[in-house]
Each structure stands twice: as structure tokens, then as C-alpha cells.
Amino acid sequence: MEYNFLIFCLTIASFSSVLDKVQPNSFKWDTLRRQENDLTGNAATVNLERVRPTRNATELYHKGDTSTNKSSESDESRKVKRKDSRHSSEKSREKERNIKDSAEVDGNGFHGYRRLIIIGLLLLLTLIMLAIICYILYRRIYNRKRTIFDAAHNAARPHNSYVTEDIINDLDIFKTNTQTDPWLMSRNRVEVYLDQKLGTGSSNCDVYKGRITGKSAIQNVFPNLIAINGFRDCEVAVKLLPPFADSITRLDFEQEISYMKSLHFHPHLVTMLGCVMDSPQPMLVLEYCSHGDLLHFIRRHREEIIAGFENSGSTGLKIKDLVSFAWQISSGLHYLSDQGCIHRDIAARNVLLDSANVCKISDFGMCRTADDLLYTTRSGGRVPLRWLSIETLEKFEYSSKSDIWSYGVLLFEMFSLGEVPYADIENSDLLPFLKNGRRLSQPEQCTEEMYSLMSSCWLVPAELRPTFNSISEKIAQILEDCSPLYGYIIATHQ
Structure with a gap:
């Protein structure tokens, strides 16, 4: 499950980067701030106007202005300005309340929209994680069924049995030294009749009729055995490894060759005559049984x-x-x-x-x-x-x-x-x-x-x-x- 944790962390990081991009509408908030600043400025102006009439009256008093008309006009002017200032203050307070209400509504609307985005992303993340977990479980079950030693052909080696050391050493026959293995034969000495199929072995390798020229490789292994003198310039059976064989088929093919190498000649066992490895399709060459x-x-x-x-x-x-x-x-x-x-x-x-x-x-x-x-x-x-x-x-x-x-x-x-x-x-x-x-x-x-x-x-x-x-x-x-x-x-x- 370490892969699940890694994928989860990467998904969370991507999710965080998305949230960073989802910011409040800066233009709207800047507008609201400017309006609030303007409102504050207007209030200050009103206060200033309220102070100025008092100061003018004081100056007139100190100067000893005795003009009755001017005094009357000043009184009337002060009354009008006071009335205008009160009216402006009320409008400013009402406008301020409207702006704050508007900002509160817009803010709540934005936060609601962001919550919907977060919930949607979390649901999507959950679905992705479930899909990943299901896929990993499926692959594990599938791979368990396709284990190389245990799957298709009962080829598993359990804890209470072992393959002999000679067989283990011979298993990787495709890397065998061609100078030291007497069982190897040259490909150009083996002719395969692909139109004469004899059957299919347990390792899913097809067997065809063929012919070898010259002596067989077994005569190099047992040079003094009279019973094998006839295995030269003769018909043979050739077992071919499929060109796109999977690991199970390949292993079975290797094991069969290795076992047959380990066996000596016996009249009631099919005799291995040799094998061909320098070919796109490795071959196991066997004696031909015509009946x-x-x-x-x-x-x-x-x-x-x-x-x-x-x-x-x-x-x-x-x-x-x-x-x-x-x-x-x-x-x-x-x-x-x-x-x-x-x-x-x-x-x-x-x-x-x-x-x-x-x-x-x-x-x-x-x-x-x-x-x-x-x-x-x-x-x-x-x-x-x-x-x-x-x-x-x-x-x-x-x-x-x-x-x-x-x-x-x-x-x-x-x-x-x-x-x-x-x-x-x-x-x-x-x-x-x-x-x-x-x-x-x-x-x-x-x-x-x-x-x-x-x-x-x-x-x-x-x-x-x-x-x-x-x-x-x-x-x-x-x-x-x-x-x-x-x-x-x-x-x-x-």
C-alpha cells in the first residue's frame, strides 16, 4: 500500500495548489474598500464644516462686528449648514450601512461557492483513491494467479522440496557457454517441417517432424554408447519454443531441457539428441517415434x-x-x-x-x-x-x-x-x-x-x-x- 500513500500525497499537493488559486474577488473587495474610504472622507468633511461656522462666529465676535444684517445672515447660514450637515450625515450613515450589508452578502456568497468547490474536489479525490485501490488489488490478484513457479502448469517449488543444484545451475540455458555445452547443435544442421505437426507438449510448445544432418549432440555426450549410433542423418522430432512465449512457458521449456540433460540414455525414455539455442526460436531435438x-x-x-x-x-x-x-x-x-x-x-x-x-x-x-x-x-x-x-x-x-x-x-x-x-x-x-x-x-x-x-x-x-x-x-x-x-x-x- 506504499504506492497508495504516495499517490494520496501527490493528490493532496495538487488539491492545495488548486485552493491557492481560488482567492476572493480582489476587484470587488478593492471597490468596497474604496467606497468605505470615501465614506470616511465624507464624514470628516462634514465634521470640518460643523466646526467652521463656530470658528467664524467667534472671529466676528472678537472683531466686534455690529452689523445686524450680517449677523442675521450668519445665523441663517449656520442654521442651513447645520441642517445640511445633519442630512449629509444621515445619508452617509445609510450609505455605509448599505455598503456593509452588500459586502456581507457578497462575502457570504463567495464563501458558499468556495465550500461547494472544496466538497466537489474532496468527492473527486475520494473516487480517484477508490479507483486506484481497486486497480492495485486487481493487479495483485491477477499477478498472484500468474506466479511464474505456481500458476499455469503447477511449477511452484514449495518450502518442503527443492530442485537439485545441478538443475538450478542448468536452468538459464539461454546463457550457456556454446564452447562448453556438448548438447548444443548448430541451427543450420536442423531442418524443421512446419507443415508436419506431431503434437503439443505440456509446456504449450508445438512439436514438429524434422531432420538433422551429421551426427547428433548426444554422440558427443556418450561417444561409446552403441545404442545411439543410429542418431545421425535421421528424422527427428523438434519441440519449438514459441517466438512470443511468456515466462511460464519459457521456464517449463528450460526445465524440460535441463531434466533431459541430467538423464542418461534409457531404452524406454525418449532420447534427447540435442538442443539449438542460437536461433530466434530455441529448439529441443528428440528422437522421432513414428507410431x-x-x-x-x-x-x-x-x-x-x-x-x-x-x-x-x-x-x-x-x-x-x-x-x-x-x-x-x-x-x-x-x-x-x-x-x-x-x-x-x-x-x-x-x-x-x-x-x-x-x-x-x-x-x-x-x-x-x-x-x-x-x-x-x-x-x-x-x-x-x-x-x-x-x-x-x-x-x-x-x-x-x-x-x-x-x-x-x-x-x-x-x-x-x-x-x-x-x-x-x-x-x-x-x-x-x-x-x-x-x-x-x-x-x-x-x-x-x-x-x-x-x-x-x-x-x-x-x-x-x-x-x-x-x-x-x-x-x-x-x-x-x-x-x-x-x-x-x-x-x-x-
């Missing part, structure tokens, strides 16, 4: 999967392939969990498949790292509501256990062949639904064993949920027990 995201892939092959479930002799995608996908995803999430990463946006839409149907976890724009593996945020923003755990919905807490809950919802997406979770429940009713102990129902193409694993991801309290390591081991066992002759899983009994 797109898992959600649309399953929906496209829905009929094949159903046919394989009903007919063991059919060709195409089968339930066993879905189980394999589930294991691959759990393997990638196990690695992230070991690195202390909380993905926070685990869903079928964020899993990509390459040309060999290998699943790769993508979109690290919402990924966070916490020392105690607990990340708390109090903001709203855009969040994957139907994939969130009950503690996240209720207490805004994220952890590796909340990622496990989301993984269970991902399994539901897979084995329901692309259905929307809680499709018949409104967003506002979701938390009461879960607090009443209710969960997603078993999909038709899901075996009891897989649904049991799925349900264990939704246990409360969170400590009862399995780890990604135990989930990977469980699914690996299920894969071993699958019959190669059927398109569905044969449950084994001990």
Missing part, C-alpha cells in the same frame, strides 16, 4: 486386439502386446524413480512408440525432483485431473507413489482399449467418489491378475502401493506365464 502416442495407437488397433482376444488364430496386436507395453513403461518409470524424478503426467498420451513398437516415456515438462521424494504445490493450473492420486487431489502432494497411482490409470487406458477414465463422473465429483473407496472398474479385456495389479496402485494410504521395481517384476512374471498360442493371458494358479 505416435500409445493412446491413439491402441485406439487405431482396437478391432485387432478384440479379434485377438476372441480368436487365438488371428494376426495383429494382441493382449500380450499390451502386457509387454505395460512392462516397458514400468521399466522406464523405475529408472526415473531411482533418479529421484517425479513425472507428474503419466498417461497413455505421453508414451510414444517407435517403428519397432518400443514404448518410450516422453514429455518431461512437468517433471520435478525433490530430496524427500515429496513435492507439494498449492496452485491450480492445468493438471491431468483424472490421472491424479487421491492425496494429490486432496492435499496437492506429489511423490513417486502418486506416479504409481497414475500408472494404474494408464493400465486402465490400455486394457480398456482407450476409454476415458471415470467417463461417467464429473470432475467435481471425482474426489468424493475416490474417498468413498470406489475405483475404476475392471475392463472387459483385462484379466483378474492384471486388474489386481492395477488396483494395488490405488491403495490408500500411499505407503501400501507397490514400487515400480516390484511392478516390473510382477509384469515380467505375467509375461512368462502367457501362452504363446492365445491372444489373451492365461492366469496361472500356484
Whole structure:
């Protein structure tokens, strides 16, 4: 409110200067003063005339004037002058009263007019102050909603969590020394096909298909890694930072690049091939996954999967392939969990498949790292509501256990062949639904064993949920027990 006080002081100063200019009508008051002076002068003249006849009579007496006619004339003259002086005095007093009455009326009229001016200015000042206060309050509320770390994408860092020192040091990637950062690539070696949009990430950055010439930057980082030898002169996916991105989008983009730099190569994570910073639009260069995201892939092959479930002799995608996908995803999430990463946006839409149907976890724009593996945020923003755990919905807490809950919802997406979770429940009713102990129902193409694993991801309290390591081991066992002759899983009994 210090700005309010400053504005108030400036307004009072302006108001005082206005009052200084509002002075009485000097011309009218000068006229009244002159009239009053004239009146005083007339009164003095009358008194003088009253004195002069007496003095003349005295002189005549001392001179011994014996003329009777002159004495008579003097007596008559004195009588006339006395009468005239009395008449003049009465007129002067009446005129003086009229002038004073006029001055009093004019003075009261002027003071009334000045009071109206003061009242009007005070009302105007009050309205201005109210408008300023309302505007400042509006800006504070608006800015609170647009806080860089907490607003649009749940990017706040609270008091009970911290981002690792390496990530903090890497955040300002736009000032990175081009001579020391092996991840940087030259802009002229990256071609972007702007007419082939692949999608949009969680940080509101569009992803396009592209191509690089020569080797990728990751080969400078891991020169002896055989698995990345194919990342040269190849098709890529390019995530572009919008040219007029706001601070939130820019921060998310920086964080995603920083997190991906901190991760080593893993077969079930989308590989970062490099980044371009010497460009009006910074770029994140990723490996290209030609089969797109898992959600649309399953929906496209829905009929094949159903046919394989009903007919063991059919060709195409089968339930066993879905189980394999589930294991691959759990393997990638196990690695992230070991690195202390909380993905926070685990869903079928964020899993990509390459040309060999290998699943790769993508979109690290919402990924966070916490020392105690607990990340708390109090903001709203855009969040994957139907994939969130009950503690996240209720207490805004994220952890590796909340990622496990989301993984269970991902399994539901897979084995329901692309259905929307809680499709018949409104967003506002979701938390009461879960607090009443209710969960997603078993999909038709899901075996009891897989649904049991799925349900264990939704246990409360969170400590009862399995780890990604135990989930990977469980699914690996299920894969071993699958019959190669059927398109569905044969449950084994001990």
C-alpha cells in the first residue's frame, strides 16, 4: 500500500495548489474598500464644516462686528449648514450601512461557492483513491494467479522440496557457454517441417517432424554408447519454443531441457539428441517415434486386439502386446524413480512408440525432483485431473507413489482399449467418489491378475502401493506365464 500513500500525497499537493488559486474577488473587495474610504472622507468633511461656522462666529465676535444684517445672515447660514450637515450625515450613515450589508452578502456568497468547490474536489479525490485501490488489488490478484513457479502448469517449488543444484545451475540455458555445452547443435544442421505437426507438449510448445544432418549432440555426450549410433542423418522430432512465449512457458521449456540433460540414455525414455539455442526460436531435438502416442495407437488397433482376444488364430496386436507395453513403461518409470524424478503426467498420451513398437516415456515438462521424494504445490493450473492420486487431489502432494497411482490409470487406458477414465463422473465429483473407496472398474479385456495389479496402485494410504521395481517384476512374471498360442493371458494358479 506504499504506492497508495504516495499517490494520496501527490493528490493532496495538487488539491492545495488548486485552493491557492481560488482567492476572493480582489476587484470587488478593492471597490468596497474604496467606497468605505470615501465614506470616511465624507464624514470628516462634514465634521470640518460643523466646526467652521463656530470658528467664524467667534472671529466676528472678537472683531466686534455690529452689523445686524450680517449677523442675521450668519445665523441663517449656520442654521442651513447645520441642517445640511445633519442630512449629509444621515445619508452617509445609510450609505455605509448599505455598503456593509452588500459586502456581507457578497462575502457570504463567495464563501458558499468556495465550500461547494472544496466538497466537489474532496468527492473527486475520494473516487480517484477508490479507483486506484481497486486497480492495485486487481493487479495483485491477477499477478498472484500468474506466479511464474505456481500458476499455469503447477511449477511452484514449495518450502518442503527443492530442485537439485545441478538443475538450478542448468536452468538459464539461454546463457550457456556454446564452447562448453556438448548438447548444443548448430541451427543450420536442423531442418524443421512446419507443415508436419506431431503434437503439443505440456509446456504449450508445438512439436514438429524434422531432420538433422551429421551426427547428433548426444554422440558427443556418450561417444561409446552403441545404442545411439543410429542418431545421425535421421528424422527427428523438434519441440519449438514459441517466438512470443511468456515466462511460464519459457521456464517449463528450460526445465524440460535441463531434466533431459541430467538423464542418461534409457531404452524406454525418449532420447534427447540435442538442443539449438542460437536461433530466434530455441529448439529441443528428440528422437522421432513414428507410431505416435500409445493412446491413439491402441485406439487405431482396437478391432485387432478384440479379434485377438476372441480368436487365438488371428494376426495383429494382441493382449500380450499390451502386457509387454505395460512392462516397458514400468521399466522406464523405475529408472526415473531411482533418479529421484517425479513425472507428474503419466498417461497413455505421453508414451510414444517407435517403428519397432518400443514404448518410450516422453514429455518431461512437468517433471520435478525433490530430496524427500515429496513435492507439494498449492496452485491450480492445468493438471491431468483424472490421472491424479487421491492425496494429490486432496492435499496437492506429489511423490513417486502418486506416479504409481497414475500408472494404474494408464493400465486402465490400455486394457480398456482407450476409454476415458471415470467417463461417467464429473470432475467435481471425482474426489468424493475416490474417498468413498470406489475405483475404476475392471475392463472387459483385462484379466483378474492384471486388474489386481492395477488396483494395488490405488491403495490408500500411499505407503501400501507397490514400487515400480516390484511392478516390473510382477509384469515380467505375467509375461512368462502367457501362452504363446492365445491372444489373451492365461492366469496361472500356484
